[in-house]
Amino acid sequence: MTDFVRLPTARLFTIVLASSVAFFVVLPLLPLYLADHAGDRQATVWTGPVIAASFAAGAIFAPVWGSLSDRYGARRMMIRAAAATTFTQLLLIVAHAPIEILAVRIVHGCVAGLVPAAMTYGVRTLGAAGKSLASLSVARSTGALLGPGLGGVLAATLDFRAAFAAAALLTLLATGLAATLTADTPDRAARRRTGLLTQFRGVVHERHRYQGFGLVAALAVFAGAIQVVVPVTLQHDPDLTTDSRAMWVGIIFTVSGGTAVAAGTFWGMAADRYGWRSILPLVTVGSALAIGTAVFVSSSPPLLLASLATHALISCEAGTLVVLFLLEGAPEDGHGMLLGLNHTVTQLGLAVGPLLAGAVIAATSTRWVYAGIALGFLALTPAPLWRAPSGDVKLTTDLDC
Structure with missing residues (x-):
């Protein structure tokens, strides 16, 4: 601390x-x-x-x-x-x-x-x-x-x-x-850099950063889809009244958010100690298992709460791990551009996720949305195998000093 x-x-x-x-x-x-x-x-x-x-x-x-x-x-x-x-x-x-x-x-x-x-x-x-x-x-x-x-x-x-x-x-x-x-005054070389497109090409020219932005987009789509599928799941429960549905929506998102807040710093410390490549597979597999259980328990609000709270506990800092991937080997005068692009891709993913979830629910059922998110997390597990170029420099942390 x-x-x-x-x-x-x-x-x-x-x-x-x-x-x-x-x-x-x-x-x-x-x-x-x-x-x-x-x-x-x-x-x-x-x-x-x-x-x-x-x-x-x-x-x-x-x-x-x-x-x-x-x-x-x-x-x-x-x-x-x-x-x-x-x-x-x-x-x-x-x-x-x-x-x-x-x-x-x-x-x-x-x-x-x-x-x-x-x-x-x-x-x-x-x-x-x-x-x-x-x-x-x-x-x-x-x-x-x-x-x-x-x-x-x-x-x-x-x-x-x-x-x-x-x-x-x-x-x-x-x-x-x-x-x-x-x-945090940038050096003169950063000030002399001209043109937004020039800087854009300078920070995203490596293939692994496009892969990183793909991870960012996927995680944002999953998060956006969850925002839609949970209320719809409860809406389709015939045993719940309108008031109890609203209550359960509030409980599920509040408890999940509180769980994420409690666990966030732990995952950041783990990433600094062991490296994002070691932690990310644990997060993706654990998240897949947690959200995958919702396929079978979504008809029970307490069990759905347990599934989503566990998912939040495990996946809350997946985005941070991907940001570390994006910053790996990036020049310091490109960090702002990379994090700005990360924000852009996240916003777009959050917009697309609800649309995809709505389309899947309309064509099939809410269970398929949970299954799709679980499979998506599993598909992200090999991400640590995407190597940065050999010239990349590891991010300096207090543990390295």
């Missing part, structure tokens, strides 16, 4: 936590906010585009901000992203028409990018890459658990404006904390 409690690491954790809480304060309230100002019918039409807008814009702009973090420093990009999203949270207070809310969310997606910048900063400056990335993942997951509750309480006891103002205060806190971090 000594690495984690170092002051810069604690501040970076708090920056990501505050940003994540702010994001998830706002996101679940958007459908209700639309209904409050435009009515239920218009809210039904606009909810999908409004929620998708920030993800789509973020996917497009993430490599751009990643490139700029390589040129000018990840700390500067954290300050920029936190300050800009503070402004967009405040804009929501005065945005009432659906088209205005959509425009604000598009702008939010364009100017965001704090988490990839924080990951870049952590890898560059804090050492123990696996543990640093896992700690930030835990911060983001914790925010996803706390944010909806905080937003719901504020909206219910005060109003939507109070919830959006709280989100703005949290991102303002993140801005101030980011400003206190030590600058």
